[in-house]
Amino acid sequence: MTTNRQQTNTDRSERNTVLVTSGTGKTGRRVVERLLALGAEVRSGSRAGSVPFDWEDESGWEPALRGADKAYVAYYPDLAAPGAPKAMAAFGRIAAGSGVRGLVLLSGRGEPQAVVAEDALREAAAGVELTVLRSSFFSQNFSEGALLDGVLKGELVFPAGSTAEPFVDADDLADVAVAALTGDVPAGGVHELTGPRLLTFDEVAAELTGATGNEVRYVPATGPEYAAVLESYGVPASEADFLAELFVMLLDGHNAVTTDGVKRVLGREPRDFTAFARRAAGDGAWSR
Structure with a gap:
């Protein structure tokens, strides 16, 4: 029989666990690696991983959250997607009901519909500390x-x-x-994260040409033209249309400004695109 003392110790151990949703994704994988390096108990949630987690299957959310203390929330395909507010509301209710104390949400910078989803999570998870990271385009989208x-x-x-964009690493x-998950920054804030400078896609192409040693040029496209490109890679038509429209909106100029969000949290300047490109080339990202 389990004694009260044994049960208390088990609960305390479980409370140090962090769930990372989309744990094999671009940001989730990096968060998992860093938390493990710090000695944290990590649940890497993914469709085919040891901790089953699928944003399209709510039945797995409660088991993944059960006993977790905090969670990193990275919604797919984007927090501005039509189904995101409903999903965030459901996830928030389950997280609060599971006793989760803190949530760190990846959001998009300058995305009004993403804010709707942020609010849905905040309202549903009332009493849970919610930290929001509103990010610009990732440099790693190119690698x-x-x-x-x-x-x-x-x-x-x-x-x-x-249009120029302040790409963030x-x-x-x-x-x-x-830093937000481990309590190194106060919980509950909203952080806008960008890189240190603005670059147009023509300038990005020049940077990549220099880093790879092969010519890369930028080819402007309309929203429908880009949706067709996505479909040619197997992206469903509805998702391709949504993403193309989202990118057109995000790159209309309203996000063409840098912030000091990274420096305020980490106490250092954000990594520059040139440094990213050189590092990615050295790691063989474009050696195919």
Whole structure:
């Protein structure tokens, strides 16, 4: 029979656990690695992992959250997606009911619909500390994301025009997320995270040309044209249309400004795109 003392010790041990949703994704994987390096108990949630977690299957959320103290929330495909507010409300209720004390939510910078989803999570998880990380485009989109194939082929097709974006390094985002999860920064805030400077896609192409040693050029596209590109890679039509429209909105100029969010949390400047590109090239990201 389990004694009260044994049960208390078990509960206390479980309370030091962090659930990382989308734990094999671009940011989730980095958060998992950092937490493990710190000696934390980590549950890496993914569709095929040891901790089953799928944003399209709510039945797995409660088992994944049970006994967890905190959670990193990275919603797929994007927090501005039509189904995100409903999912965040359900996830928030389950997290609060499971006794989770803190949530760190990955959100999009300058995305009004993402704010709707943020509010849905905040309201449903009343009493749970919610920290929101509103991020600009990741530099790693060019080395391990949707734009990787374009770099390899030498043509970046994207609906950005001449708009500049303050690309942020996903490693910086992960460092900020871990700081929030471990209590190194006050919980409950909203942090806007960008890189240190603005770059147009033409300038990004020049940076990648220099880093890879192969010519990369930017090819402007309309929203529908980019949706067609996504569909050619197997993205469902509805998701392709949503993503293309989202990118057009995000790159209309309203996000063309840097912030000091990374420095305020980490006490250092964010990593520059040039440093990212050199590091990615050295790691063989574009050696295919």
